[in-house]
Amino acid sequence: MPFITEFPPQYPLTREHVREIEIIGHLTREVWEADPNYDPELPLSFGNFDFHVTLRDGRAYGFVGSLPEYIREYMEQENEDSLISPGLVLIRRVDVASVLHAVEEWLTLGIGTRLGLEHYGVLQKSLED
Numbered sequence: 001m002p003f004i005t006e007f008p009p010q011y012p013l014t015r016e017h018v019r020e021i022e023i024i025g026h027l028t029r030e031v032w033e034a035d036p037n038y039d040p041e042l043p044l045s046f047g048n049f050d051f052h053v054t055l056r057d058g059r060a061y062g063f064v065g066s067l068p069e070y071i072r073e074y075m076e077q078e079n080e081d082s083l084i085s086p087g088l089v090l091i092r093r094v095d096v097a098s099v100l101h102a103v104e105e106w107l108t109l110g111i112g113t114r115l116g117l118e119h120y121g122v123l124q125k126s127l128e129d
Contacts, residue, residue: 004096011100013107017055021099024050047073051099052124053106061121063087063106065099087122 004021007014047070054060064087071090075083089106091098110117 011104014100014104017107018103019054019056021103022052023099047094053103058127060125062124063089063121065089065091067091
């Protein structure tokens with residue numbers, strides 16, 4: 001998936017603070033099947049994906065976007081009674097709009113607050129790196 005570097009006006013904090021968003025993997029089966037490295041034998045689920053957000057100041061954070069039903073299926077399959085996952089973002093749909101909304105909410109909750117951005121995202125690259 002390409003980097004997202006242009007953000008719609010309804011995401012003012014994202015426009016102000018984010019340099020780019022990279023979605024890791026494929027959001028849909030159609031996109032996966034169009035990939036030159038497509039392997040039909042590889043079992044994939046399209047309810048879970050990683051994304052990285054790089055801020056304009058150089059810091060980068062990692063997240064995992066998941067559908068609630070994907071989490072439930074995973075927990076049932078692995079016989080887990082609980083799940084703690086840094087950077088987990090529950091989304092209603094697997095699409096770019098959900099990612100943009102999540103990033104805007106993350107910035108709203110984290111910028112200028114006592115908890116900060118690190119409370120919600122997993123710091124991948126700090127200002128000192």
